Amino acid sequence: MPNADHPIAARQLTSIEEVDQGLSTAGYIANRQISTAIYLAHHLQKPILVEGPAGVGKTELAKSVAAWLELPLIRMQCYEGLDESKALYEWKYGKQLLYTQILKDKIGSVIGESDNLAVSLDKLHAFGDIFFSRNFLEPRPLLRALEQPAGAVLLIDEIDKSDQEFEAFLLEILSDYQVTVPEIGTVSAQVPPIVLLTSNSTRDLGDALKRRCLHLHIGFPDDRLEERIIASRVPGIDKRLLKQLVSFVQQLRSLDLKKLPSVSETIDWAKVMVLLHTTVLDVGLVRDTLNVLLKFEADIEAADKQIAGLTHKAQGAAGLV
Amino acid sequence: MPAGTEAAVPRSSASEPLRRFLQVARGAGLRVSAAEGIDAARALDVIGYADRVALKDTLGLVLAKTPDEKALYNEAFDLYFKHEALAGKDAAGDAADGRQHRHGEGEQGGGEGMGAGGSALSELLAEDDRAGLATAMETAGRESGVENIRFFTQKNLYTRRIMIRMGQGAVEEETEALRLGGTAKGIERAAMLEARLERLRDAVRDLVERNLLLYARGENEQFREEMLKSARLSNLERRDLERMRVLVRQMARKLAARYAKTRHRRLRGQLDIRRTLRKNMGWGGIPFVTVWKQKRIEKPRLMVLCDVSGSVAPMAQFLLMFLYALNEALSDIRSFAYSGSLVEVSDILEKQPVEQAIEKIMSTIGMGSSNYGNALADFEDGWMKYVTNKTTVIILGDARGNNNDPRTDILARLSQRARRILWLNPEYRSMWGSGDSDMYRYAPFCNLVTVCSTLRHLERTISDMLEAAS
Numbered sequence: 001m002p003n004a005d006h007p008i009a010a011r012q013l014t015s016i017e018e019v020d021q022g023l024s025t026a027g028y029i030a031n032r033q034i035s036t037a038i039y040l041a042h043h044l045q046k047p048i049l050v051e052g053p054a055g056v057g058k059t060e061l062a063k064s065v066a067a068w069l070e071l072p073l074i075r076m077q078c079y080e081g082l083d084e085s086k087a088l089y090e091w092k093y094g095k096q097l098l099y100t101q102i103l104k105d106k107i108g109s110v111i112g113e114s115d116n117l118a119v120s121l122d123k124l125h126a127f128g129d130i131f132f133s134r135n136f137l138e139p140r141p142l143l144r145a146l147e148q149p150a151g152a153v154l155l156i157d158e159i160d161k162s163d164q165e166f167e168a169f170l171l172e173i174l175s176d177y178q179v180t181v182p183e184i185g186t187v188s189a190q191v192p193p194i195v196l197l198t199s200n201s202t203r204d205l206g207d208a209l210k211r212r213c214l215h216l217h218i219g220f221p222d223d224r225l226e227e228r229i230i231a232s233r234v235p236g237i238d239k240r241l242l243k244q245l246v247s248f249v250q251q252l253r254s255l256d257l258k259k260l261p262s263v264s265e266t267i268d269w270a271k272v273m274v275l276l277h278t279t280v281l282d283v284g285l286v287r288d289t290l291n292v293l294l295k296f297e298a299d300i301e302a303a304d305k306q307i308a309g310l311t312h313k314a315q316g317a318a319g320l321v
Numbered sequence: 322m323p324a325g326t327e328a329a330v331p332r333s334s335a336s337e338p339l340r341r342f343l344q345v346a347r348g349a350g351l352r353v354s355a356a357e358g359i360d361a362a363r364a365l366d367v368i369g370y371a372d373r374v375a376l377k378d379t380l381g382l383v384l385a386k387t388p389d390e391k392a393l394y395n396e397a398f399d400l401y402f403k404h405e406a407l408a409g410k411d412a413a414g415d416a417a418d419g420r421q422h423r424h425g426e427g428e429q430g431g432g433e434g435m436g437a438g439g440s441a442l443s444e445l446l447a448e449d450d451r452a453g454l455a456t457a458m459e460t461a462g463r464e465s466g467v468e469n470i471r472f473f474t475q476k477n478l479y480t481r482r483i484m485i486r487m488g489q490g491a492v493e494e495e496t497e498a499l500r501l502g503g504t505a506k507g508i509e510r511a512a513m514l515e516a517r518l519e520r521l522r523d524a525v526r527d528l529v530e531r532n533l534l535l536y537a538r539g540e541n542e543q544f545r546e547e548m549l550k551s552a553r554l555s556n557l558e559r560r561d562l563e564r565m566r567v568l569v570r571q572m573a574r575k576l577a578a579r580y581a582k583t584r585h586r587r588l589r590g591q592l593d594i595r596r597t598l599r600k601n602m603g604w605g606g607i608p609f610v611t612v613w614k615q616k617r618i619e620k621p622r623l624m625v626l627c628d629v630s631g632s633v634a635p636m637a638q639f640l641l642m643f644l645y646a647l648n649e650a651l652s653d654i655r656s657f658a659y660s661g662s663l664v665e666v667s668d669i670l671e672k673q674p675v676e677q678a679i680e681k682i683m684s685t686i687g688m689g690s691s692n693y694g695n696a697l698a699d700f701e702d703g704w705m706k707y708v709t710n711k712t713t714v715i716i717l718g719d720a721r722g723n724n725n726d727p728r729t730d731i732l733a734r735l736s737q738r739a740r741r742i743l744w745l746n747p748e749y750r751s752m753w754g755s756g757d758s759d760m761y762r763y764a765p766f767c768n769l770v771t772v773c774s775t776l777r778h779l780e781r782t783i784s785d786m787l788e789a790a791s
Contacts, residue, residue, distance in 0.1 A: 032374065040379060
């Protein structure tokens with residue numbers, strides 16, 4: 001395995017439990033599947049396709065992996081119309097232009113004393129190649145990720161927003177960790193990066209892409225995991241408040257809402273509660289802060305009727321009633 | 322398949338259980354490619370078999386690629402390992418027995434020993450050696466290819482094959498001979514053997530059923546889906562509703578995806594020289610950034626009129642379902658439902674989940690006796706003004722207006738305004754024009770009149786329409 005000789009990665013990825021601990025030192029509380037996925041991704045050198053609802057920590061996972069392994073995080077945000085000149089490389093046109101301008105005056109000396117047309121053309125050709133060399137190449141995220149000497153974590157965010165053509169273009173990188181730049185040749189990674197692709201499933205991804213990836217689905221966490229996540233993200237939160245918050249949000253997720261509150265919303269809400277020095281949830285307070293959790297007017301209205309019941313149950317879960 | 326000597330070493334015989342599990346996974350409806358199989362093997366080399374939870378997570382990461390597939394996978398995994406545990410337990414008992422020959426096949430490394438024929442089986446039966454019997458059964462099952470079972474009708478076939486392979490014939494001969502021998506002891510033994518043979522047959526049938534469950538679920542589903550797609554909508558039963566709903570949604574999504582793709586392709590066109598030069602003024606007119614001519618895409622403006630009267634009631638459910646799915650997939654669509662009169666239902670379809678929407682539509686307007694003239698008149702009053710030369714009008718209905726005035730004049734006016742009118746009729750062509758059917762009166766004003774009684778018809782028609790429109 002090419003990166004077995006990489007000291008940091010090799011030391012820290014010897015078992016799934018180590019991944020688990022490593023991620024938690026970076027502030028990411030992972031479940032077993034997530035740790036297994038990272039572990040496998042490293043050992044099989046396969047990208048991970050992470051799917052799941054918005055706000056469950058897909059992007060955060062990549063950041064945490066990078067922080068824990070002390071690797072640079074290279075992020076590429078996908079959007080409609082993203083093409084290889086923005087994702088892979090671009091020629092520095094301005095610089096090329098500038099150099100041609102400068103060299104314009106020197107053309108005589110370049111061609112030299114040769115009065116033979118064929119000879120001077122040859123010289124010009126050799127000269128032209130310089131303009132399409134590394135010096136004039138502007139590496140974009142994908143190329144940069146491959147060129148990192150110690151490896152990297154490459155985050156390809158919201159791949160479902162990009163076009164199908166772009167998805168096809170990614171295949172070479174994802175399976176062989178190499179890209180082809182026509183003027184220069186094939187660039188392959190010294191140390192294959194850990195690649196994470198995230199998707200919110202706004203469209204179905206192609207089979208070819210899926211086949212090359214490990215597929216990790218992150219759903220909403222159960223109450224115990226969520227409590228751990230909140231406790232790690234909002235340090236100093238009162239234990240009983242934590243229980244109430246999580247229980248409330250968990251119940252809220254069972255309602256028929258347009259957009260269910262995610263972990264990131266729970267974290268925000270917890271921060272709000274800590275700011276307000278709350279220790280016990282009450283109906284009025286919940287009603288006032290509900291807009292932190294729910295982002296649609298219709299959802300807030302739907303939940304509003306149930307607040308009293310939910311709050312009561314949440315208090316019960318924390319042993320307050 | 323591992324060589325015989327390796328079978329006893331768990332690590333190197335590892336690929337066999339994996340291979341069988343992959344088959345189970347495929348049977349359950351997962352699409353597992355060969356490359357993914359290889360990945361799974363590589364992943365298992367890293368993870369190992371010892372930790373069941375890690376094993377489950379690992380294979381799930383490699384094999385199942387959608388939430389639906391994850392659910393299927395979990396089910397298949399649990400089912401398979403329950404099955405394996407049963408077989409494994411018996412095999413363990415057998416290994417301790419140590420009387421059997423080694424047989425290279427399979428992960429159990431268990432004995433086979435049935436090659437000798439009936440006597441071995443009758444011995445096992447006489448001794449009531451359950452572990453030995455179970456192993457023999459598994460082996461015979463594998464040899465007769467029970468994992469290839471696909472339909473429940475094959476249950477008896479495979480049961481018989483396994484029994485024969487285990488040496489049922491020899492046992493039967495033996496009991497026959499014992500009975501003919503006439504000694505009391507012989508007859509007693511014969512009765513005992515027969516009873517145990519019967520018990521064995523039950524066990525074998527059980528094994529076959531388990532295999533059917535394991536390997537053939539996906540196929541049965543597929544078979545059923547194929548059947549549903551080409552069944553007449555009016556003949557579908559209530560219990561198929563759920564499955565049908567899934568199919569309808571899939572179909573609509575497929576159509577929408579395909580349609581979006583063609584739209585996209587048209588976005589790449591010829592070089593627009595004028596705009597390219599203009600854009601590159603900053604670089605002294607050297608074209609670094611190219612601008613392409615774009616063909617303006619006309620979105621198909623759809624207006625769909627759906628009959629929900631009593632005569633097409635069994636179909637209306639599915640038509641509405643399809644309408645609902647289309648509504649989700651396409652942006653510019655207005656939907657109407659009619660029986661005696663006509664109302665717009667775009668709002669209902671947009672805002673409510675499918676069951677409630679359909680229920681609401683059926684309760685407000687459904688089940689009446691249809692009056693096409695009236696419905697068309699309603700349409701002309703309310704919505705004719707929105708029909709432009711870019712609008713495609715689709716009418717779903719049997720054109721049976723209960724002998725009311727068909728008002729073909731309205732349809733004539735509509736056909737002049739609209740780009741196209743398509744009429745999808747759920748009745749067979751031979752029924753058109755009979756009784757109160759006005760189909761042939763309406764037909765001259767439609768660009769296309771076609772039979773549409775199965776999901777497949779529906780898909781084909783809509784797909785043609787979308788392609789023509791884009």
